[in-house]
Amino acid sequence: MQLKRTQIGVLAGLLSITMLTSGLAMRCTRAGDPRPVAPADSTPKLVWADEFDQDGRPDSRNWTFETGFVRNHELQWYQPDNAFCQNGMLVIEGRRTQQPNPNYKAGSTDWRTNRPTIQYTAASLKTEGLHSWQYGRFEMRARIRTQAGLWPAFWTLGTEGEWPSNGEIDIMEYYRDMLLANVAWGTNKRYTANWRSTKLPLADLNDPNWADQFHVWRMDWDAQQIQLSVDGRVLNTVKLSDTINGDGSGINPFKQPHYILLNLAIGGDNGGDPSATAFPSRYEIDYVRVYQ
Numbered sequence: 001m002q003l004k005r006t007q008i009g010v011l012a013g014l015l016s017i018t019m020l021t022s023g024l025a026m027r028c029t030r031a032g033d034p035r036p037v038a039p040a041d042s043t044p045k046l047v048w049a050d051e052f053d054q055d056g057r058p059d060s061r062n063w064t065f066e067t068g069f070v071r072n073h074e075l076q077w078y079q080p081d082n083a084f085c086q087n088g089m090l091v092i093e094g095r096r097t098q099q100p101n102p103n104y105k106a107g108s109t110d111w112r113t114n115r116p117t118i119q120y121t122a123a124s125l126k127t128e129g130l131h132s133w134q135y136g137r138f139e140m141r142a143r144i145r146t147q148a149g150l151w152p153a154f155w156t157l158g159t160e161g162e163w164p165s166n167g168e169i170d171i172m173e174y175y176r177d178m179l180l181a182n183v184a185w186g187t188n189k190r191y192t193a194n195w196r197s198t199k200l201p202l203a204d205l206n207d208p209n210w211a212d213q214f215h216v217w218r219m220d221w222d223a224q225q226i227q228l229s230v231d232g233r234v235l236n237t238v239k240l241s242d243t244i245n246g247d248g249s250g251i252n253p254f255k256q257p258h259y260i261l262l263n264l265a266i267g268g269d270n271g272g273d274p275s276a277t278a279f280p281s282r283y284e285i286d287y288v289r290v291y292q
Contacts, residue, residue, distance in 0.1 A: 149274020167253025
């Protein structure tokens with residue numbers, strides 16, 4: 001049969017439409033699945049939180065405590081009694097005291113045991129052994145005091161490996177008139193970290209009442225990078241392509257789950273001299289939330 005030129009054109013057009021429709025259908029379905037594919041929802045969902053709404057001791061399903069003299073030659077003795085929930089907030093209270101060190105050993109060269117007395121107490125809480133997360137948005141709303149000698153922090157550590165090869169992320173750290181946002185990982189020397197740090201002097205915030213207010217600290221962490229911010233101001237961004245431990249293991253400590261720590265340190269290697277600071281002093285936390 002001989003077709004007219006107009007008929008050929010119509011048939012060609014119908015064939016093109018059929019092929020196009022077929023291609024779109026193929027792109028909109030999974031292999032072997034006739035149903036349309038819904039777009040992935042990339043909005044972070046709340047996966048864990050503590051709002052501290054119940055007065056009394058912090059929820060033991062979420063937090064455990066460090067005890068004693070722990071790190072950095074700090075002056076405070078950590079104990080659970082210095083952490084409590086009140087008026088919808090977690091309060092970590094630093095106190096000046098004078099009490100015997102139960103671990104004192106005369107003549108010891110260990111800073112934890114050669115102090116006959118405890119001059120300050122505070123608390124350090126962690127989710128280790130209870131909750132940990134790999135990647136996500138970690139957020140805290142809190143008010144910190146900025147007097148001399150105070151060293152509050154909101155940070156994470158990796159669940160596997162010894163420090164610093166397990167990875168440390170300081171979402172919020174404060175001492176000596178500076179806010180810090182740090183990421184640390186291992187080098188080829190044991191117990192020696194590779195630090196990627198940002199220090200923001202409080203004076204640069206241009207707000208004399210800053211320490212009287214609550215602020216929101218946040219980490220956004222995925223397989224590509226870690227970004228640390230306060231009140232929406234980005235302080236530090238670190239690419240995970242840079243964070244491989246230097247010990248030859250090839251391990252990247254930020255590609256494993258991390259747990260959260262909240263603590264108030266006093267003095268020590270970085271905190272400064274607290275002798276002129278009035279105590280008790282409170283680190284007040286409205287909430288801690290994790291989204292994925």
